[in-house]
Amino acid sequence: MWKSAERLLAATLLAGGLAAAGIAVADPQPAGKPAAKAEKTGSDKARQAVNMAAPLAAPGAAAKAIALGRPALPEEIAAWNIDVRADGEGLPPGKGSVKEGEELFLQNCAQCHGEFGEGAGRWPVLAGGRGTLKSERPEKTIGSFWPYASTVYDYVHRAMPFGSNLSLTPDQTYAIVAYLLNLNDLVAEDFVLSKDNFPKVDLPNEANFYDDDRETSEKAFWKKNPCMKDCSGEVHVTARAQILNVTPDGDPPKGNLE
Amino acid sequence: MSDTSLPPTERAAGAKPSLSRRRFLNLAGMGAGAVAAGGGAALAAPAAGTPDPNIVPVPDWTKTLGAAVNENPYGKPSVFEKDVVRREVTWLTASSQSSVSFTPLYALDSVITPNGLCFVRHHGGQAEIEPDKYRLMIHGLVDKPLVFTLEDLKRMPGRVNRAYFLECAANSGMEWRGAQLNGCQFTHGMIHNLFYTGVPLKTLLDMAGVNPKGKWVLAEGADAAVMTRSIPLEKAMNDCLVAFGMNGEALRPEQGYPVRLVVPGWEGNMWVKWLRRLKVGDQPWQQREETSKYTDLLADGRSRRFTFVMDAKSVVTSPSPQAPLKHKGPNVLSGIAWSGRGTITRVDVSLDGGRNWTTARIDGPAMPMSMTRFYLDFDWAGQELMVQSRAMDDTGYVQPTKQELRAVRGTNSIYHNNGIQTWLVRSNGETENVEVG
Numbered sequence: 001m002w003k004s005a006e007r008l009l010a011a012t013l014l015a016g017g018l019a020a021a022g023i024a025v026a027d028p029q030p031a032g033k034p035a036a037k038a039e040k041t042g043s044d045k046a047r048q049a050v051n052m053a054a055p056l057a058a059p060g061a062a063a064k065a066i067a068l069g070r071p072a073l074p075e076e077i078a079a080w081n082i083d084v085r086a087d088g089e090g091l092p093p094g095k096g097s098v099k100e101g102e103e104l105f106l107q108n109c110a111q112c113h114g115e116f117g118e119g120a121g122r123w124p125v126l127a128g129g130r131g132t133l134k135s136e137r138p139e140k141t142i143g144s145f146w147p148y149a150s151t152v153y154d155y156v157h158r159a160m161p162f163g164s165n166l167s168l169t170p171d172q173t174y175a176i177v178a179y180l181l182n183l184n185d186l187v188a189e190d191f192v193l194s195k196d197n198f199p200k201v202d203l204p205n206e207a208n209f210y211d212d213d214r215e216t217s218e219k220a221f222w223k224k225n226p227c228m229k230d231c232s233g234e235v236h237v238t239a240r241a242q243i244l245n246v247t248p249d250g251d252p253p254k255g256n257l258e
Numbered sequence: 259m260s261d262t263s264l265p266p267t268e269r270a271a272g273a274k275p276s277l278s279r280r281r282f283l284n285l286a287g288m289g290a291g292a293v294a295a296g297g298g299a300a301l302a303a304p305a306a307g308t309p310d311p312n313i314v315p316v317p318d319w320t321k322t323l324g325a326a327v328n329e330n331p332y333g334k335p336s337v338f339e340k341d342v343v344r345r346e347v348t349w350l351t352a353s354s355q356s357s358v359s360f361t362p363l364y365a366l367d368s369v370i371t372p373n374g375l376c377f378v379r380h381h382g383g384q385a386e387i388e389p390d391k392y393r394l395m396i397h398g399l400v401d402k403p404l405v406f407t408l409e410d411l412k413r414m415p416g417r418v419n420r421a422y423f424l425e426c427a428a429n430s431g432m433e434w435r436g437a438q439l440n441g442c443q444f445t446h447g448m449i450h451n452l453f454y455t456g457v458p459l460k461t462l463l464d465m466a467g468v469n470p471k472g473k474w475v476l477a478e479g480a481d482a483a484v485m486t487r488s489i490p491l492e493k494a495m496n497d498c499l500v501a502f503g504m505n506g507e508a509l510r511p512e513q514g515y516p517v518r519l520v521v522p523g524w525e526g527n528m529w530v531k532w533l534r535r536l537k538v539g540d541q542p543w544q545q546r547e548e549t550s551k552y553t554d555l556l557a558d559g560r561s562r563r564f565t566f567v568m569d570a571k572s573v574v575t576s577p578s579p580q581a582p583l584k585h586k587g588p589n590v591l592s593g594i595a596w597s598g599r600g601t602i603t604r605v606d607v608s609l610d611g612g613r614n615w616t617t618a619r620i621d622g623p624a625m626p627m628s629m630t631r632f633y634l635d636f637d638w639a640g641q642e643l644m645v646q647s648r649a650m651d652d653t654g655y656v657q658p659t660k661q662e663l664r665a666v667r668g669t670n671s672i673y674h675n676n677g678i679q680t681w682l683v684r685s686n687g688e689t690e691n692v693e694v695g
Contacts, residue, residue, distance in 0.1 A: 051625040072405045081537070083537065083543050084543075140550070166484070208560040210563070214562075226648065237682060238695040239436040241439055
């Protein structure tokens with residue numbers, strides 16, 4: 001790691017940049033490099049030129065150091081590096097109990113989310129909904145839908161309470177997460193959540209997520225010659241937005257905030 | 259937008275369409291009377307043989323001085339275009355700081371969205387960042403963690419200009435269960451298409467020196483949502499931009515001033531605004547916006563994740579519920595098409611609900627992962643129409659019908675609804691969002 005911006009600049013000068021000006025310049029882009037995709041498809045190359053003609057990264061920009069930016073200090077990284085991963089990486093030291101979490105939740109969260117995570121008014125429901133994902137009206141909560149408990153810690157810390165985010169200490173966050181797990185019947189009332197036992201907490205719906213498979217499961221949407229003439233029998237209107245009457249200025253139905 | 263709650267279909271019963279319809283037309287800037295009258299007669303026209311009062315006498319604006327050159331140092335649209343604005347559907351969300359407003363597509367043409375009309379999606383309100391205090395940090399699995407200022411980014415070699423659409427993953431999400439909102443602004447208006455000015459993300463990552471173990475990049479915003487998404491390193495190194503300009507000027511505050519991420523062809527949520535941090539790692543972070551939200555629940559109870567690409571899609575913007583037909587005879591059908599997989603190669607239009615199709619005329623640039631404008635010039639004799647458009651891209655993907663999508667996915671996936679839209683044009687020109695079968 002570089003120790004200082006000066007060191008970076010010095011390296012640039014040694015590398016043979018524009019020494020007099022103290023600025024390194026990227027190599028010019030190779031002229032007239034063909035737009036590979038446009039040629040492949042045989043589409044109108046001129047039309048595509050704007051988005052495709054030039055390679056995105058200037059070749060050589062990395063080879064010669066650019067004397068811009070400066071090394072990030074460890075304290076600076078620590079101040080902003082708040083993410084927590086599914087494997088627990090990023091969790092700070094600390095712990096909190098369901099009992100402590102209940103008190104904190106009532107003070108900071110229940111106003112919107114209800115005392116038991118059931119959601120007040122239109123605000124999000126955090127607990128319950130198990131077994132509803134195949135139903136007409138799925139209720140997607142931490143317990144019924146979320147794959148990882150780490151996400152609860154990360155999100156509560158980074159973005160909640162709504163309007164005063166980044167205000168909870170690590171211990172408070174652990175406690176609130178413990179209470180949310182308890183509300184979802186995933187841990188007992190005497191449970192204490194900590195950095196150490198966090199990786200042991202599994203959420204029930206994790207196995208039901210899989211990576212985007214549209215290119216295989218929806219392969220039928222790629223067609224050479226879609227139908228142009230007499231593609232169906234007589235067509236009738238089957239649903240009308242006007243009857244539903246929920247466009248602005250109509251009578252508002254109840255919605256959900258995330 | 260992940261918070262779309264679909265109102266119960268049962269609400270259809272007992273609705274009062276006529277009252278709502280009238281109010282809606284007024285909202286869209288059109289008196290109900292003008293629409294009901296239909297035909298060219300609705301617009302003031304002189305009786306045959308009588309001089310047009312707009313010609314005789316000569317109008318005042320031709321005889322008196324107008325406004326001085328700098329009366330409006332930053333110009334605004336004509337006062338007569340006051341209804342061409344973003345709109346909100348308040349029942350969608352409980353808080354307008356974590357909500358969405360919609361681009362008035364019905365009133366726009368060509369392919370570039372005016373900056374002030376671009377739909378807005380916030381999760382924690384609009385951050386106000388002083389440009390001198392803006393910082394972007396790159397760290398994680400890199401050789402040299404770095405901090406950049408805005409000035410650094412603007413001095414960076416290799417600046418580029420690229421036009422791309424940004425479509426919210428939830429665009430048309432309220433329509434999964436059936437025709438719901440009356441106007442393409444509401445059914446398709448979570449999209450804009452801009453020229454971005456910025457530097458390739460690759461340039462910055464190369465400066466930091468990505469460790470060979472690096473496979474993903476976490477992008478994070480500086481607003482009160484501190485929003486994050488995991489982006490595959492391959493995409494980050496391919497065509498992502500760190501942008502500070504839109505349509506030639508600085509980003510608008512609501513679009514991430516002073517810096518946002520541009521992730522061409524991929525769902526809008528990943529285009530992190532007020533970008534403050536990029537972290538390289540060896541696996542995705544499983545953040546809230548890629549687990550609880552922006553995952554697609556299918557009928558079998560399982561969910562797709564990392565559905566990044568926005569598939570080929572199109573919509574007829576005129577005629578549409580907010581842009582009814584006013585004249586018999588010659589008319590211009592106008593619409594937009596786009597694909598996150600590449601370039602739009604063809605758009606077909608049907609006037610009979612998908613039984614028969616005519617290939618539309620594309621005009622203006624057809625660029626990869628950018629909005630494309632199509633037209634169909636047609637004569638209208640006043641018969642009822644069921645208007646549809648069907649986009650194709652250069653991968654051979656053909657925009658599916660909503661029924662075809664539901665057959666694969668069910669109706670609960672919220673996101674990625676690119677099904678074919680139908681507008682019913684009645685004999686009086688009034689146009690409605692419908693489904694056909």
